[in-house]
Each structure stands twice: as C-alpha cells, then as structure tokens.
Amino acid sequence: MSTEEAKSYLAKREIPRLFESLMTGLMYNRPGDHVQYLIDCLVKVKDKGQENITWSSFVDIRRSKTPLPPISSNDKKGHKSKGGSRSGSRNGQRPFSRERSKTPVDEFKREKTTSPLPPIPSARKDIPECPIVFIMGGPGSGKLTQVQRLINMYEGWVHLSMGDILRAEIAKRGTADEKWEMLTDLISKGEMAPEDMLADVFMEHLKKHKNAKGIIIEGYPRDLRQVEEYDRIVGRVDMIFLLDCDEYYCTQRLLSRGNKSGHLDDNLAAISRRISFFKNNTLPAIKHYDDMGKVVVLDGDRDATEIAFDLSLLFESQFAKHIKKRKDVPPMAKTDHSVDLIPPASVYKARREERGESKTEHKQETLTTSVIPPPTITVKDEGRKSGLPQCPIIFVAGGPGSGKGTQCKMIVDRYKTFVHLSMGDILRTEIATKGTADKKWGMVSSLVQKGEMAPQEMTIDLLSRSLKQYPDAKAFIIEGYPRDKHQVEEFNKHIGGLNFVLLLDCEEYYMQKRLIDRGKNEDRVDDNLTAIANRLNFYKNNTLPILKYYEDKGQLVVLNGDRDMKEIFYDICQLIEFAFFGKNNGPDEKADKAKSKKPMHINLDDPQIIEAATRIQAGVRGHLVRKEVKPKEVKKESKDARKSDEKEPVEEEVIEAAISKEGATRTGDTIDNPYHTAKLDEAEPSGLKGAKVVCIVGGPGSGKGTQCEKIVQRYGFTHLSTGDLLRAEVTSGSDRGKHLSEIMEKGELVPLDTVLQLLKEAMTAKLSTSKGFLIDGYPRELEQGKRFENEVTKCQFVLYFEVSDETMTKRLLGRALSSGRVDDNEETIKKRLVTFHSITTPVIDYYEKQGKVKKVSAEAGPNEVFEEVMKIFDPIFPPAPLRNAKVIFVCGGPGSGKGTQCERIVKKYGFTHLSTGDLLRAEVSSGSDRGKKLTEIMEKGELVPLDTVLQLLKEAMEAKVSTSKGFLIDGYPRELDQGTRFEKEVTQAQFVLYFEVSDQAMTKRLLGRAQTSGRVDDNEETIKKRLETFHKITTPVIDHYQKQGKVRTVNAEGDVNDVFKQVEKIFDPLMSSADLSNAKVLFVVGGPGSGKGTQCAKIVEKYGFCHLSSGDLLRAEVSSSSARGKQLNEIMERGELVSLDVVLELLKEAMVKNLSSKQCFLIDGYPREMEQGVRFEKELVPCSGVLYFKVTDETMKNRLLERAKTSGRVDDNEETIIKRLKTFNNQTKPVIDYYNKQNKVIKIKAEGSVDEVFLKVEKYMDSKKW
Structure with missing residues (x-):
C-alpha cells in the first residue's frame, strides 16, 4: 500500500478523528486500567456509530461537581473561596450551539451579596492574602478580553499574564545571562520554558502585589507539569473560571479576527495547532482542578458583554469582601441576544445606505x-x-x-x-x-x-x-x-x-x-x-x-x-x-x-x-x-x-498549495496546466530578478568549459549548461524526460519553453546558496536571449571567449586523439565552426549594442586566459574569501573543558577562536550604530536576529581569513537553524567537534570552579538546570550532523593533556592536507566487467601508484569499530547514502597517510557522479586525468556471466547485471562529458585481452611525467 493509499484509507474512515477522541479521553480521565478504558470506548463507538464522534466525545468536562448556591439578597454567608463549582443547564438553545453546562448565573439575583469570604489561608507567608483566580479557555475564547474588563471594573485587582512576565524578564536580564539566553532561544522556537524557571519568576512577580485585593492569572498554568510546579510554590488557587467554547466557534472567531486584524497566526493551519495544544495539554490541567471542585464553567460562545455580566455576578458573590467597584465604571446590563453569524440581506442595503450609495449609483458601477x-x-x-x-x-x-x-x-x-x-x-x-x-x-x-x-x-x-x-x-x-x-x-x-x-x-x-x-x-x-x-x-x-x-x-x-x-x-x-x-x-x-x-x-x-x-x-x-x-x-x-x-491601490497576492515541481506554472494568462504551485511563484520571476547571471559564449574548442570551472571555484557561481540539464532530465525518467527523449529521437528541436523552464528550475533550486549563475553556451540564438531576459532575469553581461578558427580546429583535433568523439574530425569541425559563427554573430551584435559584451582572447593557455577573466570579474564580483576557509563547530556542555581545548588548538594549529557571545558584547561596547541597536534589542529582552549574528561572524572571519589557518566557532550552533544558515550563507563546516562528558563530571568540575569563580550560577541546582537545557538544545544539532557523518566525538572525561591527544588525532590529518597540492591523481572509471581492477593492479605494479577505492575505505572504517565507523554502520543499516563529506574525508586521510611513499594515486570507481568529481578537485587536488575503460554492454555482460560460474556472487545474474549496466551508463555519461570538456578523458578501448588493453594504458602513462 502506498502512502497516498494509506492516507485515503484513514481519511475515508475518519480514523484520525477516532484516535483523537480516544487520546483526549485518556489524557483527560487518566483511568487506572487504560486498556480496559479504550475497549469500553470502542464498544460505545461500535454501538452508537462513528459518524458523530468528535474530539471531546469521551471528555465529560461539563459534569456538575459542587454547585454554587444561588445568590440571594439576604446577609447569609457566601460560598468559600476554595469551593469550586460546575454549572447547571443553559437557559435556551441558540443557533449553532452545542449541548453544554452553564453556571447558574441566570438564576442569580442581581442584588450584590454582602456575604464575606472567610479568611483565605496562604500556603506561604509571602503570598498575598487575597483571592487568586485563574481565567482559562482555549484560543479564541476571549479570556484576555474578560480579564481586562474585570481589572477595569474592580479596584485593587491585579492581572498577571505569564507571557507578559516572561517578556519583561527577558528585557530586564538580556542575553548576557546564559540561563536567560537559553530561555530566550527556547521561547523563540515556540517551545515552553522549563517549569521551575517559570515558577520562580512567577513567584517573584506574585510577591510584588502583597496589597492586592485579588489576583487574576491568565496564560498559566498551561499543562500538568506547570500545575504541579504552581502547587509546589504557591499551594492554592481559590477559583478557576473556564470560558468553555465550542472548537467551531473558536475557529470562527479567530478567522474573523484574522480577517480584520491581519494576524499572521490567525489562519486555519495555525489555529488548528493552537487548539490541538489546548485540548492535549491544558484540558488535563483543568481536569486536575475540576477534580478538586474549583472549576466554574461559563458558556463562552455568547456575546462578550453577556459573559462579562455573568463573570461580574460571580465575582461579586464569591469575593464580596475583596470587591470595590471603580467609580467611573457604568453598571452592566445583561444583554439578551444571540449572535447571528450570517447577516440578513437587509444588512447589505444598510451598508450601502451608511456609505451614501443608492441603486442608481450601483447602476453606474462596472x-x-x-x-x-x-x-x-x-x-x-x-x-x-x-x-x-x-x-x-x-x-x-x-x-x-x-x-x-x-x-x-x-x-x-x-x-x-x-x-x-x-x-x-x-x-x-x-x-x-x-x-x-x-x-x-x-x-x-x-x-x-x-x-x-x-x-x-x-x-x-x-x-x-x-x-x-x-x-x-x-x-x-x-x-x-x-x-x-x-x-x-x-x-x-x-x-x-x-x-x-x-x-x-x-x-x-x-x-x-x-x-x-x-x-x-x-x-x-x-x-x-x-x-x-x-x-x-x-x-x-x-x-x-x-x-x-x-x-x-x-x-x-x-x-x-x-x-x-x-x-x-x-x-x-x-x-x-x-x-x-x-x-x-x-x-x-x-x-x-x-x-x-x-x-x-x-x-x-x-x-x-x-x-x-x-x-x-x-x-x-x-x-x-x-x-x-x-x-x-x-x-x-x-x-x-x-x-x-x-482611490484603492492594491497589491497582487498569489497563493496556492504546493503540488510538485514538475509542470508548475504561474497564474494569470500563463497557466498551462492545473498543477499550479506557489513554490516556483515565490522564486520566479521575482526571486530570480535579482540573480547575477553571466552568459558564456564561445566556439567549440574555445576552452569555455575549463574557464567556467575556474570561475565557479573562485567566485562561488553555479555553472549551468542547457545540454547537461536536458540530458539529466532525460536520464531522470520523469514524464517530461520521456517526452524530451521522444522529441530528440524524432530529430526535432526541444521547445524553447521547456529549455527556459529547466533553466528556471535549476536556478531556483540553487538560488539560496549560489553567488550567481554561469549559463554556458546560451543564448545560441537571439530569440533565446530575449526570452530569457524577459521571462527570467537580465544578464549582467555576455562573456565571449574569442578564438580563431585555426586554434579551435587544432585543439579539437588534439582532443580527438583521446576523446573518441565521432564529431572530432576536420570536416565536421569545419561545419560546426561555420554554424557557430552564423548563429552567434547576431547574438553578439545584439548585446554589443547594449554594451554588455566582455570579450576575452582565449588563444593562450587556461591560466593565462583566466587572468583576463579575473580582470573582468573581480571589480564586479569580488571572490568569496571564506569559501575555502576551514571551519569547525565546537560543542560541549558547561564544564566540558571546550574552552581550554580551543586555546590549545589555536596555539598548535593557528586557528582563530570565535564566540558569538563575545562578538555581540564587543559590538555593543564599540558604541557603533549597530551596537546601539543591539543594546536596545537586549534591553527589551528580544532575541538578536540570526542575520545580525551571521553578519558579525562573517565580518570577524573575513578580518582574519588571510592570517588564520581556520576557525573554531565556539558554542555554535545552539540550534539547527543556526547551523544550516551558516553553511548556506558563509561556508560548509568541516565537522563538529563534540566534547562528550557525563553530567556527573561536568557538575563536579563546575562546583570545583565555584570555590574560586564567584559565579552565581555555579551552584548545584542551577548547574542541573543548565545541563538539562544544554542537552535539550544540543541533541537535535548533534543528531543532524551525525547523520551526515560530520561529528567528531572526543571523550573529555580525562585530564587536559589526554583529551588534547584525541584532538590531535583529529586535527593532524586535516592540517596535513595542504601537502596534497603536489599529488597526481588519476580517476579510474569503467563499468562492471570492464576489467579496470585488473588494470589498476598492473599500473600499481609498473608505475608505483597508490590504489584507493572508496568502497574499500568505507568497509575498512566500519570494520575498525571506530566512532566514525559505528556512525557509518548505522547509516548503511538504515539504507541511507553515506554523505560525500565522509567519503572525501576518508580519501583525504588515506592519501595523506600514503603521501610519504607515494605521490601518485589511482582513485578507483570514482567519481560516479559529477558532484563527487567537482568536490574532490575543489577540496583536495585537481585530477590529472580520467582513465575511462570503455567496453560494450554485451562484452561486460558476458564477462560477468562467466565470472558467475566461479565467483558465487549473488549479483552476478543476467537480470541484475543488466540493471547495473543501465545504472552505470546513466551515472557515468554526465561525468565523462564534464571531463571531456576539460580534455581530461583518456578513453581506453578494453574489449581485448588484459595485455592488449594494458599496452594502450602504457602508451598513455609513458607519455606523461609522473
């Protein structure tokens, strides 16, 4: 069953709704025998039918507990403050209302009772001797409105909102306090703060109101853990008023509010999440107090004035001793109306009349x-x-x-x-x-x-x-x-x-x-x-x-x-x-x-x-x-x-659910199919309008491919070729790819719309991480250029590699010796050059009139040509100085000793140690405009924007990049978004250095430090909280990077020297990689059964190369049982791909290890895809060539079937062999094409015997100096 079939099955049978009702009932009722409880619920569902099941079907929140006595006008004493109540039935049924209980306020007499409350006992001496009341309700219940009305009505009553309290504390303490900095991080992510912290802060504010006549608490407690903490520190609440609203009405109110106010969180998805949190967390908390008989339920689906009237009656009856109405508050009269959610047709007429409009005027409107x-x-x-x-x-x-x-x-x-x-x-x-x-x-x-x-x-x-x-x-x-x-x-x-x-x-x-x-x-x-x-x-x-x-x-x-x-x-x-x-x-x-x-x-x-x-x-x-x-x-x-x-200027809004990238189009007059999606709308054309685009034009053999790769490495551009994009789409097997394949097989031209769409999708996918785009070999004709600039974005300029036909012919004929390309012959080359000039001349003329053509004479060698390219690019696109910087994220709990180890790394390896906290404090101290803004942000208790933190890090790194061997970013990232943003916008981290220490050891160290540090947070209780917060924040970060194989764990339980020895084992290979600059590397590519392994062995024997296979290295690492090997084993067992970062690191370490005895390396079966080759050459060393053992599929299949007779390998059967060959061909073609453009491919026809093939290998190897 597919995912969609499963979803359809669940949706049709309303299974999610059934499960929601069962889970809500469990959390609310907390039965002793939960299994029997679920069985009983399911029996009820079976008997009564599932069609009427709602989330609250098994929540009996409205049952009566200890009813409040009627409010009478005599002088009898009222109900004690701790006596909660449930309500009776409601007076009448209103439209759209649901069956619920209601407080008996309608039966109360309006005369104010004079019955005083008995003295309210206090759980602690420092808690104000006044009533404490909770006003609770779901999102959209209007509880804040009611609280404000009560505070405005009664003198001396105080409103405590946990949200306001937290914001005030953060503003006062700022991020300089580590504990509050962590709390700020949690709140910014929408998570709840630790209960003990909330309770402590709440107590501080509660104590400030010793002379209050009464205290109304709103927004706290939100779940059972907060209830437990509140009961521990305060010990009492006198009454809880629950504004009980139907989920439907809550949703309608919030939607209506969003329509008027534009609140971002008043949309269907956000409202659903907030209501779910209330049901799953706050309702069980209310149930706790309900069991104690302290909850009074009011019907919250009425007019706000009507609810306020009922609340005032309850307050004046229950807290008469503590109530004193403000003189300026007019008496409240109870309203007797129901809310008509759909206004009658006459309303529209009234609206027109209010605006002075008439039917005559309407006739004139169009x-x-x-x-x-x-x-x-x-x-x-x-x-x-x-x-x-x-x-x-x-x-x-x-x-x-x-x-x-x-x-x-x-x-x-x-x-x-x-x-x-x-x-x-x-x-x-x-x-x-x-x-x-x-x-x-x-x-x-x-x-x-x-x-x-x-x-x-x-x-x-x-x-x-x-x-x-x-x-x-x-x-x-x-x-x-x-x-x-x-x-x-x-x-x-x-x-x-x-x-x-x-x-x-x-x-x-x-x-x-x-x-x-x-x-x-x-x-x-x-x-x-x-x-x-x-x-x-x-x-x-x-x-x-x-x-x-x-x-x-x-x-x-x-x-x-x-x-x-x-x-x-x-x-x-x-x-x-x-x-x-x-x-x-x-x-x-x-x-x-x-x-x-x-x-x-x-x-x-x-x-x-x-x-x-x-x-x-x-x-x-x-x-x-x-x-x-x-x-x-x-x-x-x-x-x-x-x-x-x-009179009414308005803005366009394009909103649509995301379906899929394929076939996505824009709205309006360009819709081509119904699969419209906003994902591409957000980026095209508006997202791509600011993209930096350079069109690359040059004849065959002009060397533009080589120059593009050099531009990519120096300036961080993305290299796009329409030919590569078309081939990749065909290879993908998508519907569009199949259609393209049919077009090409017929010899027809691919429609320009399709080419543009492929370019837009490729640019959109790389937009967030790329510094710009090189569009290679495009436009080939004038219409392509015009359409691109009209529908995608304007190009900065056209980079034209100008080479004589004679030179291009010479280069292509030279390439023909090793490429094996059928079109690398003199007659075909001549035709291609004629075609190139006839098509390209109008394009160059068009852009020259706009002053957009930058010509580079490409007659010289690649390095000399690139010197000219840099003269054009450097003034316009300064090279990204941090692209190749070595960056290590350093993580460890308080007391892990990471600071001490960072100092040693700096001293031995020449790294620069950076801490975001230090950078922020330094900026504030500088007195700069940005520093002043940061001060204001911190004083308000707000979080410093991540953009500012990243900018400070970038500036600090750029200032040191020319003199530093690398950067240690200490205590960063604290959350996942920080890490992903850094790697997208600054540079990739080499790895995360994680100092792992038990909580017991960290606590012991911090308590030892407390004897001399004088730090107020070095006490056992605070240390425990800090460690809990650290684990909560850091675990997702470590998990994320572990999945990428990027975590280097150091056991930091020992002394400083022992720990640093482990650090050295990690850093020594990293810092030795500079010696690889003189290494010579041959990539060896060939299909299964091509005989490349045998040929590699002969090359090693004769020429002394070091033979490395990424597969062998991975298997060896897993067998070693190292921490990284264990991580790799877990990744493989999950069936996930090992990240390219890990493969490159293993290759790098193996090459450094063998460097003393070998300077030349055969990298076998690598690269299997283009990204592998590009990353290897960028991060380790450029390859000298690619040995491609070319054999027909039929020959490889026959060799493998022959091997199957003795090998015993399960994958040596005809069906599997055919699949492997198809995969190899699909993956390898783009790699071979990529290196062909750089004249690096040496094709060896490997159909003959081993010795015959090796004679061809020797011919190439002997022509080079190794």
Missing part, C-alpha cells in the same frame, strides 16, 4: 474596478461540437462553500427537464467506483482530499461522457467547472456553446464557516481545514480571473450569495425564466414551446439583476473573497471611473 486581470484565452468558443447535446449550457460558479450545489439541486427540482452536472460529484463518484486500487484514481483521490485539481484531460473526458448520457436534456447546469484558464480552453476545444455564467458571490468568512459546518455533518474527503484553505486560495487566484473574462464577454450574471438560500433561489428562478421562458412565463409546456420559437436571451436591464451583478466588485462586502489587483491594461474610461481606480 465590474472593471480593481479586478484581477483576466487571462488570455487562446482557444475560443466556436459553438457546440458535433456528437454532443445541442441544448443550452449554464455554468454555476462560486467559491467553495458558496452554496452553488444546493442551488443547482433546487433548480433541477423546479425545472424537471434541466440536468445538473457537478464536477465534484462526478469525480467523487469515480473515486468511489474505481477505488484506490487503481493507481491513477488513487492519485486523483489524494489530490481531491488536499483541495487540489484533478488532471484536466480526465475532467474534460468525464464531463463530455456525462453530457452524452442526457441527449434529451433541455439545459445543462454545470457546477464546479471550469476552475481555471486551462479548463476554459479545454471546454471551448472539446464541448463549446456556453450560454452564460451565474456567479454566487460570497464573503470568504461565510464560505469557511459553511464548509467547516458541512465537514462536521458529512463524510466528504475534501472538507478538512487544509483542503478548505487550498480550495479557497485556488478559487481566489485562478477561478476569479476567468470569471472576469466571462464578465468582459457579457456572459456573467452575479448574485449576492450571502443571503438566505430561498431568497437566492428566487432570484435565480427570475433569471432563468427571463432567459428561457420570457418574463411572465414559467416552466410549463406552454413556456417550453414559446422557448423553442424565440432565441434565448438574458434581460440584463432589469434593476434587480443589475444590482446583483454590481456586487461582484462594488466593495459592499465586509470580507473580500480575495485581494484584488489593478488590471495590467486599463481600458479607456471616464474620468470618474479612473479616479475610482486610483
């Missing part, structure tokens, strides 16, 4: 005000295609949740001869019929569940087939189609003959509400929060533009969809009867006959239709369905219309 530009439809509607029913077709459009499906069903109920086709229902029926066993329909099911579109060729085929099923239909009502430009074109191409489009225009807020409602009641796979968000975003960015297209054609009629369903249906019936039957006719036989005699029309002059239509863009909505943008081309309009446009 739908061109601030609209998303409609796409260009290239395939026009030329009428109905033959073979299909010829009756009218009406599209019913609207956002998800607009109610269009309901209206369509009502239409066909009234007009019996009409047929309703819902694309959503058609797809869901097909999914249910075909099931996920069909791979294609399993994929479609997955797309629909995410709120994404099915492939367009499937949808148009299904729609055509559905139309043909009803040859006698009088009209088709098509709902849910088309959804974007491409589907419009598919409809026009295969069906055609659209009559008009009816749009139900709704506010986004109400669409969300309806969909969430429907998801609670129906079993639809696409009514989940993620899918809803995806569908709404797609509608805004793709469907609305095509509706504007229909509006421009006069085919769009718009109705207000935010009204009562029957009211909307009345307007739809009017419209249909105008169009089909004439104004006074109905859907009867008489009208049907009349319809057949007169042409169908829409009476667009009717005032009701005009008023409805203008609502699409008229701005009377409280919540826009989408952000609107000005049209790219503004038609000539009246002055008043233009002024209207200028």
Whole structure:
C-alpha cells in the first residue's frame, strides 16, 4: 500500500478523528486500567456509530461537581473561596450551539451579596492574602478580553499574564545571562520554558502585589507539569473560571479576527495547532482542578458583554469582601441576544445606505474596478461540437462553500427537464467506483482530499461522457467547472456553446464557516481545514480571473450569495425564466414551446439583476473573497471611473498549495496546466530578478568549459549548461524526460519553453546558496536571449571567449586523439565552426549594442586566459574569501573543558577562536550604530536576529581569513537553524567537534570552579538546570550532523593533556592536507566487467601508484569499530547514502597517510557522479586525468556471466547485471562529458585481452611525467 493509499484509507474512515477522541479521553480521565478504558470506548463507538464522534466525545468536562448556591439578597454567608463549582443547564438553545453546562448565573439575583469570604489561608507567608483566580479557555475564547474588563471594573485587582512576565524578564536580564539566553532561544522556537524557571519568576512577580485585593492569572498554568510546579510554590488557587467554547466557534472567531486584524497566526493551519495544544495539554490541567471542585464553567460562545455580566455576578458573590467597584465604571446590563453569524440581506442595503450609495449609483458601477486581470484565452468558443447535446449550457460558479450545489439541486427540482452536472460529484463518484486500487484514481483521490485539481484531460473526458448520457436534456447546469484558464480552453476545444455564467458571490468568512459546518455533518474527503484553505486560495487566484473574462464577454450574471438560500433561489428562478421562458412565463409546456420559437436571451436591464451583478466588485462586502489587483491594461474610461481606480491601490497576492515541481506554472494568462504551485511563484520571476547571471559564449574548442570551472571555484557561481540539464532530465525518467527523449529521437528541436523552464528550475533550486549563475553556451540564438531576459532575469553581461578558427580546429583535433568523439574530425569541425559563427554573430551584435559584451582572447593557455577573466570579474564580483576557509563547530556542555581545548588548538594549529557571545558584547561596547541597536534589542529582552549574528561572524572571519589557518566557532550552533544558515550563507563546516562528558563530571568540575569563580550560577541546582537545557538544545544539532557523518566525538572525561591527544588525532590529518597540492591523481572509471581492477593492479605494479577505492575505505572504517565507523554502520543499516563529506574525508586521510611513499594515486570507481568529481578537485587536488575503460554492454555482460560460474556472487545474474549496466551508463555519461570538456578523458578501448588493453594504458602513462 502506498502512502497516498494509506492516507485515503484513514481519511475515508475518519480514523484520525477516532484516535483523537480516544487520546483526549485518556489524557483527560487518566483511568487506572487504560486498556480496559479504550475497549469500553470502542464498544460505545461500535454501538452508537462513528459518524458523530468528535474530539471531546469521551471528555465529560461539563459534569456538575459542587454547585454554587444561588445568590440571594439576604446577609447569609457566601460560598468559600476554595469551593469550586460546575454549572447547571443553559437557559435556551441558540443557533449553532452545542449541548453544554452553564453556571447558574441566570438564576442569580442581581442584588450584590454582602456575604464575606472567610479568611483565605496562604500556603506561604509571602503570598498575598487575597483571592487568586485563574481565567482559562482555549484560543479564541476571549479570556484576555474578560480579564481586562474585570481589572477595569474592580479596584485593587491585579492581572498577571505569564507571557507578559516572561517578556519583561527577558528585557530586564538580556542575553548576557546564559540561563536567560537559553530561555530566550527556547521561547523563540515556540517551545515552553522549563517549569521551575517559570515558577520562580512567577513567584517573584506574585510577591510584588502583597496589597492586592485579588489576583487574576491568565496564560498559566498551561499543562500538568506547570500545575504541579504552581502547587509546589504557591499551594492554592481559590477559583478557576473556564470560558468553555465550542472548537467551531473558536475557529470562527479567530478567522474573523484574522480577517480584520491581519494576524499572521490567525489562519486555519495555525489555529488548528493552537487548539490541538489546548485540548492535549491544558484540558488535563483543568481536569486536575475540576477534580478538586474549583472549576466554574461559563458558556463562552455568547456575546462578550453577556459573559462579562455573568463573570461580574460571580465575582461579586464569591469575593464580596475583596470587591470595590471603580467609580467611573457604568453598571452592566445583561444583554439578551444571540449572535447571528450570517447577516440578513437587509444588512447589505444598510451598508450601502451608511456609505451614501443608492441603486442608481450601483447602476453606474462596472465590474472593471480593481479586478484581477483576466487571462488570455487562446482557444475560443466556436459553438457546440458535433456528437454532443445541442441544448443550452449554464455554468454555476462560486467559491467553495458558496452554496452553488444546493442551488443547482433546487433548480433541477423546479425545472424537471434541466440536468445538473457537478464536477465534484462526478469525480467523487469515480473515486468511489474505481477505488484506490487503481493507481491513477488513487492519485486523483489524494489530490481531491488536499483541495487540489484533478488532471484536466480526465475532467474534460468525464464531463463530455456525462453530457452524452442526457441527449434529451433541455439545459445543462454545470457546477464546479471550469476552475481555471486551462479548463476554459479545454471546454471551448472539446464541448463549446456556453450560454452564460451565474456567479454566487460570497464573503470568504461565510464560505469557511459553511464548509467547516458541512465537514462536521458529512463524510466528504475534501472538507478538512487544509483542503478548505487550498480550495479557497485556488478559487481566489485562478477561478476569479476567468470569471472576469466571462464578465468582459457579457456572459456573467452575479448574485449576492450571502443571503438566505430561498431568497437566492428566487432570484435565480427570475433569471432563468427571463432567459428561457420570457418574463411572465414559467416552466410549463406552454413556456417550453414559446422557448423553442424565440432565441434565448438574458434581460440584463432589469434593476434587480443589475444590482446583483454590481456586487461582484462594488466593495459592499465586509470580507473580500480575495485581494484584488489593478488590471495590467486599463481600458479607456471616464474620468470618474479612473479616479475610482486610483482611490484603492492594491497589491497582487498569489497563493496556492504546493503540488510538485514538475509542470508548475504561474497564474494569470500563463497557466498551462492545473498543477499550479506557489513554490516556483515565490522564486520566479521575482526571486530570480535579482540573480547575477553571466552568459558564456564561445566556439567549440574555445576552452569555455575549463574557464567556467575556474570561475565557479573562485567566485562561488553555479555553472549551468542547457545540454547537461536536458540530458539529466532525460536520464531522470520523469514524464517530461520521456517526452524530451521522444522529441530528440524524432530529430526535432526541444521547445524553447521547456529549455527556459529547466533553466528556471535549476536556478531556483540553487538560488539560496549560489553567488550567481554561469549559463554556458546560451543564448545560441537571439530569440533565446530575449526570452530569457524577459521571462527570467537580465544578464549582467555576455562573456565571449574569442578564438580563431585555426586554434579551435587544432585543439579539437588534439582532443580527438583521446576523446573518441565521432564529431572530432576536420570536416565536421569545419561545419560546426561555420554554424557557430552564423548563429552567434547576431547574438553578439545584439548585446554589443547594449554594451554588455566582455570579450576575452582565449588563444593562450587556461591560466593565462583566466587572468583576463579575473580582470573582468573581480571589480564586479569580488571572490568569496571564506569559501575555502576551514571551519569547525565546537560543542560541549558547561564544564566540558571546550574552552581550554580551543586555546590549545589555536596555539598548535593557528586557528582563530570565535564566540558569538563575545562578538555581540564587543559590538555593543564599540558604541557603533549597530551596537546601539543591539543594546536596545537586549534591553527589551528580544532575541538578536540570526542575520545580525551571521553578519558579525562573517565580518570577524573575513578580518582574519588571510592570517588564520581556520576557525573554531565556539558554542555554535545552539540550534539547527543556526547551523544550516551558516553553511548556506558563509561556508560548509568541516565537522563538529563534540566534547562528550557525563553530567556527573561536568557538575563536579563546575562546583570545583565555584570555590574560586564567584559565579552565581555555579551552584548545584542551577548547574542541573543548565545541563538539562544544554542537552535539550544540543541533541537535535548533534543528531543532524551525525547523520551526515560530520561529528567528531572526543571523550573529555580525562585530564587536559589526554583529551588534547584525541584532538590531535583529529586535527593532524586535516592540517596535513595542504601537502596534497603536489599529488597526481588519476580517476579510474569503467563499468562492471570492464576489467579496470585488473588494470589498476598492473599500473600499481609498473608505475608505483597508490590504489584507493572508496568502497574499500568505507568497509575498512566500519570494520575498525571506530566512532566514525559505528556512525557509518548505522547509516548503511538504515539504507541511507553515506554523505560525500565522509567519503572525501576518508580519501583525504588515506592519501595523506600514503603521501610519504607515494605521490601518485589511482582513485578507483570514482567519481560516479559529477558532484563527487567537482568536490574532490575543489577540496583536495585537481585530477590529472580520467582513465575511462570503455567496453560494450554485451562484452561486460558476458564477462560477468562467466565470472558467475566461479565467483558465487549473488549479483552476478543476467537480470541484475543488466540493471547495473543501465545504472552505470546513466551515472557515468554526465561525468565523462564534464571531463571531456576539460580534455581530461583518456578513453581506453578494453574489449581485448588484459595485455592488449594494458599496452594502450602504457602508451598513455609513458607519455606523461609522473
């Protein structure tokens, strides 16, 4: 079963919801026998059915405990402060409400009770002698609003918010305090601070309010651990008020707030996470106090004023002794209204009247005000295609949740001869019929569940087939189609003959509400929060533009969809009867006959239709369905219309769920398929607009490939070749690759759109880490250059390697001796040069007119030519000084001794020791503008931005790079993001040096230091907390780098000298690598059965080379049982690839080890892919050549089958051999092509006997000085 099939299975059966309810019940009730409890719950589910299961099905949070007595006006004493309560039933049922308990405040009399509370005992003497109250509730429950009302109402009461307390403490203490620096790191990542720290800080603030009349605590405690800590240090709480809200209403409030305030975390995904945290963590904490009888539950799904009234009654009855109302607070009157989430149609009229608008004014408005530009439809509607029913077709459009499906069903109920086709229902029926066993329909099911579109060729085929099923239909009502430009074109191409489009225009807020409602009641796979968000975003960015297209054609009629369903249906019936039957006719036989005699029309002059239509863009909505943008081309309009446009400048917003990189396109008039994704939109074209691009032009044999590699090494550019990209795509086996292969096999040219898309994807993938791009051999013709600059980005300049035809011919003929390329002969070379000049001359002329051509005479050798290249590049792109810097991250707990070891490394190896804390303090002390800003940030208790920390590190490293052998970054990274950002933006770390010490040893060292240090944090309790924080923060970092094989663990339990001996074993090979600069390296490449191993042995014997194989080195390291070997073994057992960093390090160490006796190396079976070769040459030493033992697949297969008779190897069978040969050929071709461009490949035809092949090897080897 695939992942998607598993997801579909779980979603269809609502298994996640069932598990959520069971887990919530477990955490809330904490039964002694959890297994029996789960069995009992499942029995209930089986008996009652799963369709009504919610997360709270097994949470009985509203049961009554110790009820509060009625509030009376006599002088009887009230309930003690510690006596909690549960509520009785609610007065009445409101719309959308759910069954819950409610405090009996409605039965309370409004007269204030004079019953005083008995003295409140204190758990500790320093805790204020006043009531302590918690106000709790989920996100969106409005608890902060209620707290502020209470504080404003009652004198002497104090509000303590844990969030505010923490922010204040961080601002006061700053990051100079290590403990608070760690706490700041935790909070910045959205994690909870340690309970004991929270408790200590909370106590400090609690003690400050000894004279308070009462204390209201909000935002604490959030889980059971915090409850435990609170009980330990405070010991009492007098009452907890829980604002009990339905999850649905919480979600609606937060969405509504986000619509008005623009809060980033008020979106469906974030809201879902916050509510989940409350359910899983805070509800069990409330249960703890509920068991003690201290929780009073208030219905939080009401108006805020109504809740505040009830709260005030409770406060004044329970804490009468401590209550004194402020004089300026007016008396509160209880409201008696329910919240109508959907305003009636009259509201819109009221809104217009408030704004001074009239129906007359609406008649003057057009739908061109601030609209998303409609796409260009290239395939026009030329009428109905033959073979299909010829009756009218009406599209019913609207956002998800607009109610269009309901209206369509009502239409066909009234007009019996009409047929309703819902694309959503058609797809869901097909999914249910075909099931996920069909791979294609399993994929479609997955797309629909995410709120994404099915492939367009499937949808148009299904729609055509559905139309043909009803040859006698009088009209088709098509709902849910088309959804974007491409589907419009598919409809026009295969069906055609659209009559008009009816749009139900709704506010986004109400669409969300309806969909969430429907998801609670129906079993639809696409009514989940993620899918809803995806569908709404797609509608805004793709469907609305095509509706504007229909509006421009006069085919769009718009109705207000935010009204009562029957009211909307009345307007739809009017419209249909105008169009089909004439104004006074109905859907009867008489009208049907009349319809057949007169042409169908829409009476667009009717005032009701005009008023409805203008609502699409008229701005009377409280919540826009989408952000609107000005049209790219503004038609000539009246002055008043233009002024209207200028009043509301808006910005474009492109949001869409990510599907896949392949086939991704942009919105608007460039949509080519439905797999639209924002991932590429974010980077193209806007992300690539600032990219530095240099186009490389030069004839065959001009040496541009060699120069590109030198530019890459010095300036950090990325080298891209359209030929390599096309070959890689074909080799990948993707759908696009297969299509390209077919094009090439036919001898046709690859479309320029495809080439540009490949370039854009390759540039986008490298954008964050590259300093710029070299586009090699591009543009080859003028159109390519123009399209690239228009659709991707402008090039900085064109680097033209100018070489005479004579020189290029000579070089290519010289290459022919070893390359074996069939096109390296004089006649072909002459033709290629003629073609190059005829194509390239117009390109060079075009860019020369713009002053963009930089010519380099490439007649000389590679080094001399590169000197000229540097003269061009250095002023524009200064070389990255830190690219080749050696960087070691140093990690270790407090007391691990890493500081002492860093000092020794600096002294022996000439490294520079850097600490981010020291750099920040130095910058603050400098008094610079940046230092002053840092001071302000620290005083506020805010985190210093990672960008600033990285900039300080870069500057410190650049200042020392010319004199330093390397850099030790001490105590860094403290979190994963710090490490990944550093390696992307500065340079790769060689490894992480981790000083491993037991907590016991670190504690002992720190306590010893405390006797002389005088540091306040060198005490046992603080040390324990620091160690816990260190492990919590550092473990993910170590795990991340261990997976890459980059961690060098040092056992730091011994004395300083013993520990440093281990450090030396790590650093000595690293620092010896400089001696490899004079080493000569031959890469040996050949397929399985090519005989390269035998030839390597003969080379070693005759020429004294050192033979190294990366596979042998890995196996030896694993067998050694070293720490690194154990890491490698774990990686291999997981089936993961060993990182290239580890392979390179093993090769480097082996070469350094053998360097004293050998200067020449054969690296066998390496590189297997291009990146391996590039990294080896950049980080170790350039290779002298690549020995390529070329043998036909048939010969290699026969040799391996012969070997199988005696070898006993399980992979020596025909099927496996064929697969191995295919893999080898796919991997090796790009490598051989890459080194061919550098004239480094020596092809040895290895079909003959061992001795015959070695004669060819000797011919090459003897021609060189080793």
